[in-house]
Amino acid sequence: MMTYPMTTTTTNRSCQTSFLPFWAVVGLLCFTGVPGVWGRDNDDNHPVRILVIGGGISGLAATRHLMTNDAFSGKVSIDLLEAKADRLGGRLWTAQTNQGNKMDLGGMFWHGIESPIFAALQSELNLTTVPTQGTSQNPGKGGAKWMVMHSNETVHELDETAIDRRLPELVGQWNRTMQKLVREHLLGLDNSTSVVGRPKDQDPTLLSQWSKDFIATLPEDDQRLLHFQLNMIFNLDLGLPMEQLALEGLMNGWDWNAGIGDDHVLLNGMSSVVEALAKDIMIPRPGKTTRIHKGQRVKKIHYTKTTSKSQCKVETENGQVWEADACIVTLPLGVMKRHHTTLFDPPLDASKQEALQRAGVGSLNSLVVQWNRPICDEDTSAYYFLPVQHEDAFASSTLKPMSNNPLSHGFICSGLFRTGDPTITQFHFSESNFVSTGNSTNAAERQQEMLQYWSRQAVEVVQHVLAMKSNNNNETLCHDASSCRTARTTIDESDIVDLLWSDWVHDPDILGSYSSAATETNGNVDRQILARSSGSSLFFAGEHTHTNGRYQ
Numbered sequence: 001m002m003t004y005p006m007t008t009t010t011t012n013r014s015c016q017t018s019f020l021p022f023w024a025v026v027g028l029l030c031f032t033g034v035p036g037v038w039g040r041d042n043d044d045n046h047p048v049r050i051l052v053i054g055g056g057i058s059g060l061a062a063t064r065h066l067m068t069n070d071a072f073s074g075k076v077s078i079d080l081l082e083a084k085a086d087r088l089g090g091r092l093w094t095a096q097t098n099q100g101n102k103m104d105l106g107g108m109f110w111h112g113i114e115s116p117i118f119a120a121l122q123s124e125l126n127l128t129t130v131p132t133q134g135t136s137q138n139p140g141k142g143g144a145k146w147m148v149m150h151s152n153e154t155v156h157e158l159d160e161t162a163i164d165r166r167l168p169e170l171v172g173q174w175n176r177t178m179q180k181l182v183r184e185h186l187l188g189l190d191n192s193t194s195v196v197g198r199p200k201d202q203d204p205t206l207l208s209q210w211s212k213d214f215i216a217t218l219p220e221d222d223q224r225l226l227h228f229q230l231n232m233i234f235n236l237d238l239g240l241p242m243e244q245l246a247l248e249g250l251m252n253g254w255d256w257n258a259g260i261g262d263d264h265v266l267l268n269g270m271s272s273v274v275e276a277l278a279k280d281i282m283i284p285r286p287g288k289t290t291r292i293h294k295g296q297r298v299k300k301i302h303y304t305k306t307t308s309k310s311q312c313k314v315e316t317e318n319g320q321v322w323e324a325d326a327c328i329v330t331l332p333l334g335v336m337k338r339h340h341t342t343l344f345d346p347p348l349d350a351s352k353q354e355a356l357q358r359a360g361v362g363s364l365n366s367l368v369v370q371w372n373r374p375i376c377d378e379d380t381s382a383y384y385f386l387p388v389q390h391e392d393a394f395a396s397s398t399l400k401p402m403s404n405n406p407l408s409h410g411f412i413c414s415g416l417f418r419t420g421d422p423t424i425t426q427f428h429f430s431e432s433n434f435v436s437t438g439n440s441t442n443a444a445e446r447q448q449e450m451l452q453y454w455s456r457q458a459v460e461v462v463q464h465v466l467a468m469k470s471n472n473n474n475e476t477l478c479h480d481a482s483s484c485r486t487a488r489t490t491i492d493e494s495d496i497v498d499l500l501w502s503d504w505v506h507d508p509d510i511l512g513s514y515s516s517a518a519t520e521t522n523g524n525v526d527r528q529i530l531a532r533s534s535g536s537s538l539f540f541a542g543e544h545t546h547t548n549g550r551y552q
Contacts, residue, residue, distance in 0.1 A: 047075030047287075051314055051322055053298055054330035055082030056090025058542045060277040062328050067281050067288050075287040079322060081314065083509040085295035087271075088278055090332065091510060094269030095368070097498040101424060102269040103368045103414065105502040109263040118264070125276040128267040130417050132381070144382040147410075147468055148224070149402070155468040158386070163225065170226045171233075174214060181210050182247045208242040224386040231409065235430040239362020240516045246523070265417050296320065297509065301327060302345045305535035312537045326537045333544040334361045334504075334511025348534060355526040359544065360518020363505050367407065367427040368414070369458045370498040371491075374422035375465070376413035383465045384410035402464075406432050407457050423497070427458065454501055455493045463491050515544035 050066060052059045063080050082088055093106040109132070110118050121127065146158040185206060211230060215223050234242045266272055281290045295318065302313040312327035329336075337356050340348055347353070376383075385408060402408035406429040415424025434453045504510045517523060524547040531545035 047077045047289075048326075049324040050076060050078045051312060051324040051327045052078060052080040052330065053301070053314065053327055054090065054332075054542075055080055055084070055088040055292065055294070056330060056332070056542075057092055057274065057277070059090075059328075059330040060088065060274065060281065062330060062541050063281045063290060064277060067285055067290060076289075078281075078288070078290045079324070080281075080290065080292045081296040081298060081316065081322065082292065082294045083297035088292070088294070089271055089274035091504065091513065092270040092274050093502065094271035095500050097368070097370050097424075097500065099370060099498065101370065101415065101419060101421065102271075103424070103426065103500060104265070104270050105366045105368065105500060106504075107270050108366070108414075109265060111263055121273070125273060127272060127276070129264040130267055132263045132265060132417065143380055144384055145377075145380050146384050146386060147465070148386050149464055155464050157468060166222070167225060167229060170218075170222055171229055174211065174226060174230070177214055178207060178210060182207065185247065205243045207245060207247055211242065228384065228386050228409065236364065236409070236428050238516050239364040239430050239513045240360060240518065241430075244360065244516075244518055246517045246521050265414075267418055296322075298331075298343070300345060301329070301343055301538070303327060303535060303538040305346060310535075310537040326539060328539045328541055330541045332510050332512065333359055333515045333542065335509065336544075337361065338511055344534075344538075351529050352532070352534070355522075355529040358518070358520040358522065358526060359530070360516040360521060361512030362514055362516040363430050364513040365429055365432070365502045365504060367429065367454055367458065367501040368499070369425050369427070369454075369462075369496055370415075371423045371425070371462070372495050372497050375425055375462055376416060376422040378416070378420075378422060380413055381416070382410060382412040385461075385464070402460060404433055405457050405460055406430075407461050411458075411461060425458070425462065427461070450501070450503075451499060452493075454499060455496055458496070458499070459492055466491060 052063050059080055059082070063078055066076065066078055087093070089106075091106040093104070094102050095105050096102055110121075110129070122129065144160065146160060146163050147155050148158060149155045215226055218226065230242065234240065234245065238245065278292065282292070297317045298314055299317050300315040302311075302315075304311045310325045312324045314322045314324075314327065316322070333356075336343075337359060340353060340356050348356075385402075407427040411425045411427045413422065413424070414426040415421035434450060504513050515527075527545055527547045531540055531547075533539045
């Protein structure tokens with residue numbers, strides 16, 4: 001998933017006018033054909049008024065699309081409403097440590113450097129990227145260290161070259177087998193030629209069971225390796241365990257495997273995309289104006305269902321009322337799922353409500369820890385732990401004795417990606433074992449509890465890495481050639497200089513990471529329903545309305 005960068009690439013092309021129309025998605029692209037909005041004879045005194053609800057990447061891209069669209073001759077006035085008072089970007093969030101290091105706590109990787117989407121982004125926004133030399137399907141190919149920790153707490157390092165060669169082979173075998181089984185199952189075919197038996201019922205956990213059966217046919221070392229990788233793909237990439245993913249959804253392009261080329265990160269963090277978009281949409285254009293309003297959490301969206309009249313009115317929690325000819329809703333799927341019954345007036349049609357109820361929302365979080373001394377070797381992209389034995393192929397962890405640690409799969413050396421800092425480690429997790437003691441009475445006390453919890457978990461994992469280095473007689477850690485010193489093999493919470501983390505599920509403006517093909521979903525059929533406009537004044541955009549490839 002994350003690996004060590006070798007070079008940086010900077011693009012210097014000027015900004016163009018045709019920016020990533022795929023982000024405008026189905027509902028927005030159909031917007032220009034609505035008679036009640038664009039077809040009326042608007043003039044300088046009566047501009048078309050648009051409300052874009054949500055200041056994440058979809059809301060910003062939708063606003064930019066409208067600002068550069070010449071499909072109408074009159075004026076247009078766009079107001080973008082963002083719930084958060086302190087930032088734009090939604091799930092793109094580049095936080096800064098006390099030491100000034102920029103770290104992504106939300107979306108971090110551009111999956112597939114060779115895709116047209118990435119090429120368009122680079123050419124238009126003048127971004128500097130750093131290749132990680134790896135992908136989610138081959139996380140160690142750029143220099144990861146692989147370890148096995150035994151029940152007696154001893155740790156030994158595995159052959160990196162052998163793993164880099166074997167891992168894609170195993171994933172390819174598993175992928176081909178699962179697609180064959182899913183296809184046979186959906187078509188109701190006999191399974192006489194399949195590798196493993198096919199249950200006859202429509203149990204949504206089939207994929208999980210088939211995978212367990214497939215893993216059981218492998219040698220023990222391969223079992224551990226594939227177990228680790230499937231946990232990374234599903235729990236740590238899609239944000240949902242395999243048992244909660246629908247077969248139809250995964251057959252619909254197998255979106256987690258859609259990237260072309262190695263993953264990249266942005267040198268200044270993903271928020272640089274947000275900043276570039278926000279700056280661009282504020283550039284004056286003839287007949288068009290945009291205003292961005294932060295701290296505007298939406299309470300109610302009133303809209304007309306008739307095609308003869310277009311009107312949209314939005315009430316926010318601070319008591320303000322906004323009126324427009326049309327609204328484009330780019331709220332995250334988690335917010336739509338939880339609040340759609342009270343948010344829209346009149347209620348959304350039954351098919352859209354049912355699609356929202358079926359939709360799955362994954363949970364993927366990040367923890368950044370800066371230590372007071374180097375943790376990562378300068379040629380190492382990540383430190384990964386393989387499970388000791390194949391107990392449960394898709395539990396969040398089967399490591400001993402770190403079985404209750406949500407970080408026990410290991411960590412990446414993300415400080416090396418951008419600045420070459422070996423003191424920064426980054427962990428990803430889909431869920432947490434953190435449970436409040438119940439003694440916290442406010443948000444600040446809960447934050448303190450979580451700070452202590454995450455400090456303990458990070459220390460436990462890093463301690464095992466340091467022990468492995470000591471056992472391998474690798475006892476020197478260096479900032480550079482002139483500042484090497486002997487590493488201590490013990491570490492505790494006092495060695496933590498700074499700690500940052502995300503908690504998307506409990507963020508009231510997000511309520512989850514991104515959409516996933518959950519057990520009850522109907523794949524792209526549901527996404528098309530979610531993208532469909534309501535009447536002539538309510539339109540929808542966002543990754544959960546996207547039907548081509550890797551949704552998130």
